[in-house]
Amino acid sequence: MSSLSRPVLSPVEMFGRRLCNRLAVAPMTRVSAHGDGLATDRMKNYYRDFARGGFAIVITEGTYTDKDASQGYDRQPGITDQRQANSWAPIATAIADQGSLAIMQLMHAGALSQWHDARRTIAPSAVPPLGEMMPAYGGSGPYRFPSAMATTDLAEVRNGFVAAARHAGRAGFHGVEIHAANGYLLDQFITEYTNRRDDEYGGSVSARIRYPAEIVAAVRDASPDDFVVGVRVSEAKVNDFNYSWGGKSEAETIFVALAEAGASYIHVAGEGRGFRESSSDKQEPLSTMARRVTGLPVIANGGLHDPDPADDVILDEHADLIALGRAALATPDWPRRIANGERVVAFENAMISPSASIQNTDAWFARKLAHGVHG
Numbered sequence: 123m124s125s126l127s128r129p130v131l132s133p134v135e136m137f138g139r140r141l142c143n144r145l146a147v148a149p150m151t152r153v154s155a156h157g158d159g160l161a162t163d164r165m166k167n168y169y170r171d172f173a174r175g176g177f178a179i180v181i182t183e184g185t186y187t188d189k190d191a192s193q194g195y196d197r198q199p200g201i202t203d204q205r206q207a208n209s210w211a212p213i214a215t216a217i218a219d220q221g222s223l224a225i226m227q228l229m230h231a232g233a234l235s236q237w238h239d240a241r242r243t244i245a246p247s248a249v250p251p252l253g254e255m256m257p258a259y260g261g262s263g264p265y266r267f268p269s270a271m272a273t274t275d276l277a278e279v280r281n282g283f284v285a286a287a288r289h290a291g292r293a294g295f296h297g298v299e300i301h302a303a304n305g306y307l308l309d310q311f312i313t314e315y316t317n318r319r320d321d322e323y324g325g326s327v328s329a330r331i332r333y334p335a336e337i338v339a340a341v342r343d344a345s346p347d348d349f350v351v352g353v354r355v356s357e358a359k360v361n362d363f364n365y366s367w368g369g370k371s372e373a374e375t376i377f378v379a380l381a382e383a384g385a386s387y388i389h390v391a392g393e394g395r396g397f398r399e400s401s402s403d404k405q406e407p408l409s410t411m412a413r414r415v416t417g418l419p420v421i422a423n424g425g426l427h428d429p430d431p432a433d434d435v436i437l438d439e440h441a442d443l444i445a446l447g448r449a450a451l452a453t454p455d456w457p458r459r460i461a462n463g464e465r466v467v468a469f470e471n472a473m474i475s476p477s478a479s480i481q482n483t484d485a486w487f488a489r490k491l492a493h494g495v496h497g
């Protein structure tokens with residue numbers, strides 16, 4: 123296919139502006155901030171390179187929302203106060219200067235916090251997480267035993283998300299993405315086996331989605347009309363790749379609740395799975411269902427690193443936008459290269475192993491360059 127007629131490269135009007143193509147950088151934790159959660163100069167260049175490379179939307183790594191229990195990792199950036207917001211401002215500007223949409227992902231780790239200095243670990247219910255901490259993000263051994271969130275915790279975490287979104291807006295971001303995917307706090311509410319609450323936030327799927335939806339609504343209400351408030355959901359989790367929602371009606375309930383809460387878009391993450399591998403209904407991928415039942419813009423994600431299948435997702439109206447994770451990490455100028463018919467660098471696990479840090483990826487590229495291999 124001629125690169126110019128590629129659907130993934132076609133412009134679109136969305137979020138009150140013209141996006142130059144259908145491509146977003148998926149949120150990727152890089153554990154590369156200063157110890158106090160401030161974003162660094164290296165992070166600025168890292169994010170600027172995606173915008174310069176042609177991504178219409180750049181979504182940041184999951185950024186922690188309060189100083190109590192939200193932080194997941196050492197060297198994770200935060201957006202909890204003016205200093206942290208100031209450190210992000212040059213990054214938002216660097217992205218916007220290239221004409222790209224700058225979205226900050228807001229994340230509360232909940233029971234999956236593996237930050238060693240955490241004062242406490244909270245979750246919907248006192249259920250120990252499956253699996254073990256992730257070495258690439260600086261953890262090892264079993265997760266800590268979380269305590270169940272009290273009513274006051276629910277209010278404080280909600281306030282943290284709202285304050286974080288305000289800081290992100292003041293730092294120059296065009297919007298935020300509420301992280302309700304991959305097994306972190308808000309996903310722990312959605313998931314039956316981590317949510318054993320007997321109040322209005324536990325039980326049926328309508329009750330389990332209530333708290334994530336309240337967070338979306340609270341951020342929406344506190345934000346200017348043109349501020350984007352997206353939300354990311356997934357079936358799979360970093361500590362449970364095979365988890366599935368309880369069928370089609372459960373998935374529909376989740377999407378509708380988030381749309382009614384005022385989400386600007388729904389991002390369906392394929393953490394560890396391809397975008398089609400929705401076990402709720404093999405005939406209709408989750409992104410297609412999200413589009414059908416909400417009418418909102420939908421971002422599909424998961425294994426869409428080859429341009430032809432990515433084109434099909436857009437062409438067949440399974441999604442409006444596509445987010446690339448590992449492919450963007452390996453080739454920050456993926457859109458520009460595809461448009462020019464140039465080769466891309468294939469992702470290799472060593473780029474994020476033993477550490478997911480930017481420095482580790484830089485070292486990988488330096489080694490390749492030393493051996494005369496060019497992308």
Ligand SMILES: Cc1cc2nc3c(=O)[nH]c(=O)nc-3n(C[C@H](O)[C@H](O)[C@H](O)COP(=O)(O)O)c2cc1C
Pocket residue numbers: 148149150151152183184227301303304354391392393394423424425426427445446447448449474478
């Ligand atoms: C190094 C790394 C860090 C990630 N960090 C996040 C994160 O902070 N927030 C999130 O929602 N997903 C995160 N993910 C998941 C990706 O956004 C994406 O869903 C996953 O890589 C699958 O998409 P892909 O096949 O395009 O890589 C991360 C993935 C990788 C590889």
